[in-house]
Amino acid sequence: MLTATVEFLHGTFRADPDGTAHTGRLSHGEWPPAPSRLFDALVAADGTGDRCRHTDGSELGVLETAPCPSIEASAEAHHQQLNDRFVVQQRGGPVKSQQQEYVARTAALVRPGVRVSPRVPTVQYRWPVEVDERQLSALQVRAARVGYLGCADSPVRVRFERPSDEAASRAEVFVPDEAGDVVIGVPVPGRVQMLDAAFATWTEHGTSVGRSQFPALVTKARYRSPSADEGAAAHxxxxxxxxxxxxxxxxxxxxxxxxxxxxxxxxxxxxxxxxxxxxxxxxxxxxxxxxxxxxxxxxxxxxxxxxxxxxxxxxxxxxxxxxxxxxxxxxxxxxxxxxxxxxxxxxxxxxxxxxxxxxxxPDRWTRPSRRWVTAFPAIHERHVPPTLEEIGRWCRHAGLPQPVSFRSSRSPLLKGGASLAPTEVHRPGKPQRPYSHVELLFDKPAAGPVVIGSGRQRGLGLCLPVGDRSALPMPSRDRG
CATH class of the missing domain: 3.30.70 (Alpha-Beta Plaits)
Structure with missing residues (x-):
């Protein structure tokens, strides 16, 4: 096992995840930092081929060909969208629109993107690979020369090590999973050659060359985030x-x-x-x-x-x-x-x-809870009054446990809940049944999404998990 630990010295991280920060529409920053971003920083730390000064570059092949690493990172992170700003731009010759304080200079619009503030400012990458002492030492040399990750205002301290098998890991782990809920950039074989080609083109043509001109560098893999409910597969x-x-x-x-x-x-x-x-x-x-x-x-x-x-x-x-x-x-x-x-x-x-x-x-609708309340009304499965036995029948059909109590109402029980007319619920030419808003209480927390009633394939009967409020009595039915 090879582990890289990245510590964000300012407690924040700023990077452009997909090259759209300059549009001003980026609302969500990159988190966790992509393994491909760390790999590129290691390449830049000592170069490749003849440009290497302290290593021979062979150690990069270990990470380039290794399976996708697991990423131990805080699942809770605040994404702050930064304001646009203007900076003075140096240009030769006369300009029409000048800065008042800086004669013969104009201004350029800068969109900084999004700054991410994680709850825990440390990230660990774990590769299931073996490295010898020479390769580990070379990676440690490169890591010591990495000053920041992403933008220059995200200083970091990076270190590589081989942890013992007994080393404990945090519960918040992003795990490679083809059915995962997030997409993260990862290095693939041949990435060093692609970076060398991009560097050679930039050396020849200067700043007119951008990373977007090399789409082959965008290599991503699916990960399962810590917030994804492990038990959701059963439901x-x-x-x-x-x-x-x-x-x-x-x-x-x-x-x-x-x-x-x-x-x-x-x-x-x-x-x-x-x-x-x-x-x-x-x-x-x-x-x-x-x-x-x-x-x-x-x-x-x-x-x-x-x-x-x-x-x-x-x-x-x-x-x-x-x-x-x-x-x-x-x-x-x-x-x-x-x-x-x-x-x-x-x-x-x-x-x-x-x-x-x-x-x-999705976690807003899937987190386990004992109490669930409909956001959209549930269509009755039969033309009978909603009783605890009948509601339990709905729940069994939806793959849910038997509720211990419930209440129903024609009007919404949640702030913002939909109050729908019959024409907004029933499909033309289909049988029409009664529909109600329902609040359910289960004996034990049930994982979502909870969708009940005969219209659940269309999203009717979708419930939101709410606080248990176990001390409050709950009538079996609200006739008012």
Whole structure:
């Protein structure tokens, strides 16, 4: 095992994760720092080939060909979007627009991007590889010459070591996983040659050469973040999410779900040149029970300023779905750039760990809780009054435990919850059933997403986890 420890001396980290900081639209910084960024810093520390002064460069091949490392990093990090600023730019000859304080000089707009402040300013990378003393010593020499990571205002201290097998690791670990929820840059074989080619071109042509001209340097792998619920696989999983801009009224939940489903099925067929599996559309489905994909609309609910607008959509797959279907479906979702339907025309952006909007974060809907409250009303499965036995039937069909208590209401029980008219709930030509907002209390914390009722494939009956408030009595039904 080879370990690299990176300590951020200012407690902050600033880097441009995808080359979009100059647009001013970057809202989420890079976290954790990509292993490819650390690798590039090590290359720059002593160069390659004839440019090496203290090493021979062979040690870089160890990291270049090694499997993706696990990353021990704080899952909690604050992303601060920095303000644009103007700086004086030195130019020769006369200029039309001059700085008042600096004659014959003009100003240039600088967009610093996003500064990340992690709860713990130390990151560890662990590679499952063996290195000899010479290679370890060479990596330590390069690490000692790394002064910062990302931008120059992110000074670091880097060290390499071989920890003992008994060395304890923190619980917050980003683990390589093809079904992971975040994408992180990693080095691949041949990266040194690509960096050498970029450096040679820059040496010849100067600052007109940018990193964006070398797309082969963008090599990423999927990781499972610490916030991803390990037990979620038993209840199915959210495989992908899209952020909608602008947000859509919560009253259009049925239209948004139908538009999202149609886009996923179309993109799946276009990308993979195959008929989507029955679990995605329900036609010809050979499984038992109610294990079909759910097309969820994620609204802004549950806080004092909630407006109930839909900020994101997500695709949930049941636990019986093969991993290959999940991977193919994720690719289809992430390829969607726009949702266009009846009264809906919004752009779509893949959720990739962004802190905001809060509604788009899967962990907001999946964290375990004893108490769950509907954000969208749940459609009754039968024409009978909602009793504890009947609600328990809904929960069994949704793969949930039996609740110990509940209450129901025609009006929303959450701030921002949707109060829908019958035409906004029922599909034309389909049987119409009653629908209600429901609050559930389980004996033990249940992992989400919790979606109940006969409309759960369309996201109706989606619940938000709330505080237990165990000391408060909870009636079995609210008739008022």
């Amino acid at each position: 199915g999983r959210i495989v992908a999410a899209l952020i909608l801009r602008p947000a859509v009224s919560g009253r259009r939940v049925a239209v948004v779900a139908a538009t999202f489903k149609a886009a996923v099925l179309l993109r799946f067929q276009d990308l993979h040149e195959a008929e989507p599996p029955g679990a995605l559309h329900g036609h010809g489905f050979e499984g038992t029970g109610y294990d079909l994909a759910r097309y969820l609309s994620l609204p802004d609910v549950g806080h004092a300023h909630a407006r109930g607008r839909i900020h994101a959509v997500a695709l949930w797959l049941p636990p019986e779905c093969d991993e290959s279907i999940g991977t193919a479906a994720r690719e289809a979702v992430h390829s969607i750039r726009r949702l266009v339907g009846q009264g809906v025309n919004v752009s779509a952006e893949a959720w990739d760990g962004q802190r905001r909007p809060l509604a788009a974060r």
